[in-house]
Amino acid sequence: MSRDTLINEIGEWLIDQTLTEPDIVVMFEQVCFRLRSVGVPISRARVTWPTLHPLFQAETILWRLDGDIEFEQFRHQDDASEEWKRSPMAMMLKNNITEFRRNLTGPNKLLDFPILDDLAEQGFTDYLIIATSFEGNTGAELHAQSRGLIVTWSSDRESGFSDDDLAALKKIQRRFAAACKMAIRMRIAKSVTETYLGRYAGSRVLDGAIKLGDGETVQAVVWYSDMRDSTKLADTMPAADLLALLNEYFECTAGAATRFGGEVLDFIGDAVLAIFPFENEEGRKQAIRMSTMALEESQAMIEDVNARRRANGDMPILFGVGINVGEVLYGNIGVADRLAFTVIGPVVNEVERIESLTKSLQAAALVSEEVAAQDPEKWTSIGMQSLSGFARDCELFALKSQVESKSGSVTAQKAQLKVVTP
Numbered sequence: 315m316s317r318d319t320l321i322n323e324i325g326e327w328l329i330d331q332t333l334t335e336p337d338i339v340v341m342f343e344q345v346c347f348r349l350r351s352v353g354v355p356i357s358r359a360r361v362t363w364p365t366l367h368p369l370f371q372a373e374t375i376l377w378r379l380d381g382d383i384e385f386e387q388f389r390h391q392d393d394a395s396e397e398w399k400r401s402p403m404a405m406m407l408k409n410n411i412t413e414f415r416r417n418l419t420g421p422n423k424l425l426d427f428p429i430l431d432d433l434a435e436q437g438f439t440d441y442l443i444i445a446t447s448f449e450g451n452t453g454a455e456l457h458a459q460s461r462g463l464i465v466t467w468s469s470d471r472e473s474g475f476s477d478d479d480l481a482a483l484k485k486i487q488r489r490f491a492a493a494c495k496m497a498i499r500m501r502i503a504k505s506v507t508e509t510y511l512g513r514y515a516g517s518r519v520l521d522g523a524i525k526l527g528d529g530e531t532v533q534a535v536v537w538y539s540d541m542r543d544s545t546k547l548a549d550t551m552p553a554a555d556l557l558a559l560l561n562e563y564f565e566c567t568a569g570a571a572t573r574f575g576g577e578v579l580d581f582i583g584d585a586v587l588a589i590f591p592f593e594n595e596e597g598r599k600q601a602i603r604m605s606t607m608a609l610e611e612s613q614a615m616i617e618d619v620n621a622r623r624r625a626n627g628d629m630p631i632l633f634g635v636g637i638n639v640g641e642v643l644y645g646n647i648g649v650a651d652r653l654a655f656t657v658i659g660p661v662v663n664e665v666e667r668i669e670s671l672t673k674s675l676q677a678a679a680l681v682s683e684e685v686a687a688q689d690p691e692k693w694t695s696i697g698m699q700s701l702s703g704f705a706r707d708c709e710l711f712a713l714k715s716q717v718e719s720k721s722g723s724v725t726a727q728k729a730q731l732k733v734v735t736p
Contacts, residue, residue: 320352321482328489338497339375339385345490346377354479355471358438361490362403363463363498367505402427402443403464414443417474433468440474442467444484446491463491463498512577514591515644515655526653529645535590535601535637535685536657537576537608538665539567542632542673544584560584563631566615574608575601579656589642589657598639602688605637609679613716634672635679638665667701668710675699677712686711 324345331341338361346359362374370387377383398404402414405427416424418434418441425431433441447462467483469475475483507516523529541563548556564586568578571588580587590601612635620630640661646653668680675696686693693711700707 317352317478317482321485324348324352324486325489328486328493331493332496335500336493336497338494338501339383341493341497342375342490343377343383345486346379349482349486350379352482354482355469355475356467356483357470358433358466358468360466361463361494362465363494364461365498365505366502368509373501397428400428402429403445403466406443406445406464412445412447415480416441419472419474438468438470439472440469442475442480442483444487446487448491448495463494465490511655512579514577515579519655523646523655524653526646526648526650529643531641532589532591532644532657533598533640534592534642534644534657534661535598535605535639536642536661536665537571537586537588537590537605537635537637538662538669539586539612539633539635540669541584542634543629547629559631562619563616563633566612566619566631567633567635570608570612570615571605573611574604576605576608580654587656587662589644591644599688602639602685605685606689606692609635609637609713613678613713634669634677636665636667636669636672637679637681637685638668639682639684640664664701664704664708667703668708670702671699671710675710675712678716679713680710683709683711 327348328341328345342359342361346356349356357379359377360374362372364372365387367387369389371390372388374386374388375383376386402416406412406414416426416430417439418425418430419439423434425434430441443464443466445462445464449461465487467475469479504516504520507519510516511519541560547559551559563584564581568581568586568588571586571590572578574590576588576590578586578588590605592598592601616631616633623630638661640659642657642659642661644655644657646655647658648654664682668682672678672680677696680696681693686695692714694714696710696712698707699710
């Protein structure tokens, strides 16, 4: 069987990959080994593509014949690194160049970029970069619009790449780019939906739960926090400073919830609505533990933030947290063409009312009896409290450590709290 036929078979295999949702890392590794198996002398290859992610601006995979394949994500930076500025890829994108080749040994040797010196020292002989756009753009537009990929191919064969090798790499890369296109877009779609909807809600939406009324009943610990004096702050602070303050507050609340497995469903002004879903009794205990640990972390974080703010002469950030547990309806609400994926139900309404009492009862956090029962040594009862809009009163609990630190006496503080009702 001729090599052209074998190259075509690799191309057909890649076309088949476009009809699935391939793992890009696995697919790239297989492409490299398949090319090696038909005589294309690659011994190192890297594919890089821009992405849309709140933390990362690009992703890359490095394959080496004698090493493990590596996947890496590059964080957003205000300024490009010196290494990037001095790379051939940066030069290509700046000058609309889609192909770049250098011989690293022999009479045509040209080492005009630092990376080429490094590769030559490692024994590589030939270096090729191909930029492939997903939409027919030039190299510069490819980078600016985050549509496409760049692959570097390196050889350690003494004679480097032949003309037939170069033709095979160009042909295969176009088909590889086609297979990557949908996979990268799915990665971006997953990143965007998780960023704006949360991990679980995002996966539900991508799985097809996008109709008005789509939803399910789930058991969950519900967390609700709200910042105090936000109206006053908004009236007295420059917009940029207020935005920075809100993000700092959200890091202490929503950030703490997500770090302990919670799902942030909504930012309601300066309020945070999150859930810790569970399926069974053991899951219930774990969800309550995680929500409590998130609360403790949020309190520790805000203490550090406020110490710094006070030292700078700034107002401290104050907020209350309510935590409840029970059954919620989790799904789409809104209108047919504009939906929100969230939770509704009495438990959600209760937790909002519970949080609203933190201000009048001078408590940083209040939880329901079901939450406090999981770790009774951590909580102290402040008695039965009425919740606005609910016929029955419910017993609420405050963190024992905070009650003691305020009054030096749990009993005295409980008596003080009981007499203050909404």
